[in-house]
Amino acid sequence: MTGNGHGASASRSYAASVTLVRRSRRYAEASPPSCFTDDIEDWLLTAALDQSDLLYLFEDFVWRLVDTGLPLDRASLHFGTLHPQLYGFGCNWELDDRFCDEIKVPQETLASDAYRKNPLCRVIEVGETVHARMSDAAAVARHPLLGDLAKAGFSDYFAMPLRTGSRYHNAITIATKRPGGFPPQAADAFIRTARIFALHVERHIAEKLAANVVTTYLGREAGERVLEGSIRRGDGLPLDAVIWVSDLRDFTDLTDRLPPEDVLRVLNAYFGVVVAAIAEAGGEVLKFMGDGLLAVFSFDHFASPQDAARTALEAAGAALRGVEALARDEIGAEATPLRSGIALHEGRVFFGNIGGADRLDFTVIGRAVNTASRIEGMTKPLGRPVLLSREMARLIDTPVDDLGAHRLRGVSDPVALYAPSGL
Structure with missing residues (x-):
C-alpha cells in the first residue's frame, strides 16, 4: 500500500x-x-x-x-x-x-x-x-x-x-x-x-x-544496475529508447550577468521543472551537463515504441510549459527569460560503464546519443523549442512540420528534422 x-x-x-x-x-x-x-x-x-x-x-x-x-x-x-x-x-x-x-x-x-x-x-x-x-x-x-x-x-x-x-x-x-x-x-x-x-x-x-x-x-535504473554489481568497465547492455537531450537557452548570458549563487538557484529551479516532467512520464534522467540534460525513455518500460515516443513528446510539452511558468512566476524580472531547447531521437544506445580503472561513469553512449545532441543544437537557429528526428517522427501521430534535411556536425549524412506543429 x-x-x-x-x-x-x-x-x-x-x-x-x-x-x-x-x-x-x-x-x-x-x-x-x-x-x-x-x-x-x-x-x-x-x-x-x-x-x-x-x-x-x-x-x-x-x-x-x-x-x-x-x-x-x-x-x-x-x-x-x-x-x-x-x-x-x-x-x-x-x-x-x-x-x-x-x-x-x-x-x-x-x-x-x-x-x-x-x-x-x-x-x-x-x-x-x-x-x-x-x-x-x-x-x-x-x-x-x-x-x-x-x-x-x-x-x-x-x-x-x-x-x-x-x-x-x-x-x-x-x-x-x-x-x-x-x-x-x-x-x-x-x-x-x-x-x-x-x-x-x-x-x-x-x-x-x-x-x-x-x-x-546516477538515476533509478543505473543505480539499480550498480547495486546489482555492474561496476566493471565495459559492463552494460544495448538499449532501444527515445533519447532526450535538452539545454537552457542563453545560459552564457545568464552566467555573465548573475552572481554564481543566483545562477545555481536558476539552474536548480529549471532542472526541477524539466526533471519532474521526465520522471512523471516514466523517463530516466541519466546526466546533467552544465545547463544540459540527457535522458532516455526506454522501450522496455512502455507498452510499445510508439507509446514511449508519445509519452516523451508529452513530457517535452509539459517541460516547456513548466519552464515558461517558472520564468514568469518564480525567477524574477532580473533574470533572462528562461527558454529551453529539446531534441527527441529514437535509436539504439549502449547503457553501461565507461571511465578509468577506478573512476567510472554509468551512462549511455552511441551514435544515436551524438545525433540527438547535434539535433538539440539546431533548436535555436531553427527557432523551434522541440525538434524531432525522422525516426522519432515516425513513431508519433501528432502533426509535425517538415523542416528539411540539415547537415549536423559529426554526422556524415544530412538529417531530416521535424517540429511538432503545436510547439
Missing part, C-alpha cells in the same frame, strides 16, 4: 507532511508463527540475518517481544538516511489493529513544533533515553504526544537511542496500556535485546543509504 498517511485508516493518521510508504498486514488476521516463542537473542544472532526487509524485521522483532511477555501495545522504529529531500524513515506497530506501517519523513519536519516537543527529538538529536509514565503531569505537559497517549489509555512510554557508532541517531520506542506500566525486569530485557537489534538496523540503513546515494546521483 502506498500513499499519504493522513487518514490512512480509521485508527491511524499521520501529519500531512508524512507519507505512508506501505503497510504490513501479515499478522492482522493470523497469529505470528509458533517459532516466535524461540529465544529472541538467539534469533537476532542467527535467522534474523536472513531478513532483507527492515519493515518485516521490525514487525517480527516486536511480536517476539510480545511473546517474551513484554506488555506491548505500541512500538516504533526511527532511522535516518542520506537523501536531498528526506530526513528519514519510520516503522509504526500497534497491537489494536496489528498493522505495521513504513513511513517517510521530510526534512522540514525537523523544524515543526510537533517534532521539537516530541520526546523523540531528545532521543534522536542528543542520544538521551526517555522513560515517562502518563501519571507524570510535568512530563505530559512538556510533551503533547504523551498527553495523546494518556487519552488513548497508555500508561508508560519508553524511547531509547540505537547506538552503533553511526552518524545517524536511530531510535526505538515502546508504550503499554498495562496498569502500572512496564515491569522493571521486562524493561531491562527489552534494552538488552534492543541493543542487538540496533546492529540489524545499522545494516539495513547502510543498504538503504547506498541505494539512495546511487539512485540520486
Whole structure:
C-alpha cells in the first residue's frame, strides 16, 4: 500500500507532511508463527540475518517481544538516511489493529513544533533515553504526544537511542496500556535485546543509504544496475529508447550577468521543472551537463515504441510549459527569460560503464546519443523549442512540420528534422 498517511485508516493518521510508504498486514488476521516463542537473542544472532526487509524485521522483532511477555501495545522504529529531500524513515506497530506501517519523513519536519516537543527529538538529536509514565503531569505537559497517549489509555512510554557508532541517531520506542506500566525486569530485557537489534538496523540503513546515494546521483535504473554489481568497465547492455537531450537557452548570458549563487538557484529551479516532467512520464534522467540534460525513455518500460515516443513528446510539452511558468512566476524580472531547447531521437544506445580503472561513469553512449545532441543544437537557429528526428517522427501521430534535411556536425549524412506543429 502506498500513499499519504493522513487518514490512512480509521485508527491511524499521520501529519500531512508524512507519507505512508506501505503497510504490513501479515499478522492482522493470523497469529505470528509458533517459532516466535524461540529465544529472541538467539534469533537476532542467527535467522534474523536472513531478513532483507527492515519493515518485516521490525514487525517480527516486536511480536517476539510480545511473546517474551513484554506488555506491548505500541512500538516504533526511527532511522535516518542520506537523501536531498528526506530526513528519514519510520516503522509504526500497534497491537489494536496489528498493522505495521513504513513511513517517510521530510526534512522540514525537523523544524515543526510537533517534532521539537516530541520526546523523540531528545532521543534522536542528543542520544538521551526517555522513560515517562502518563501519571507524570510535568512530563505530559512538556510533551503533547504523551498527553495523546494518556487519552488513548497508555500508561508508560519508553524511547531509547540505537547506538552503533553511526552518524545517524536511530531510535526505538515502546508504550503499554498495562496498569502500572512496564515491569522493571521486562524493561531491562527489552534494552538488552534492543541493543542487538540496533546492529540489524545499522545494516539495513547502510543498504538503504547506498541505494539512495546511487539512485540520486546516477538515476533509478543505473543505480539499480550498480547495486546489482555492474561496476566493471565495459559492463552494460544495448538499449532501444527515445533519447532526450535538452539545454537552457542563453545560459552564457545568464552566467555573465548573475552572481554564481543566483545562477545555481536558476539552474536548480529549471532542472526541477524539466526533471519532474521526465520522471512523471516514466523517463530516466541519466546526466546533467552544465545547463544540459540527457535522458532516455526506454522501450522496455512502455507498452510499445510508439507509446514511449508519445509519452516523451508529452513530457517535452509539459517541460516547456513548466519552464515558461517558472520564468514568469518564480525567477524574477532580473533574470533572462528562461527558454529551453529539446531534441527527441529514437535509436539504439549502449547503457553501461565507461571511465578509468577506478573512476567510472554509468551512462549511455552511441551514435544515436551524438545525433540527438547535434539535433538539440539546431533548436535555436531553427527557432523551434522541440525538434524531432525522422525516426522519432515516425513513431508519433501528432502533426509535425517538415523542416528539411540539415547537415549536423559529426554526422556524415544530412538529417531530416521535424517540429511538432503545436510547439
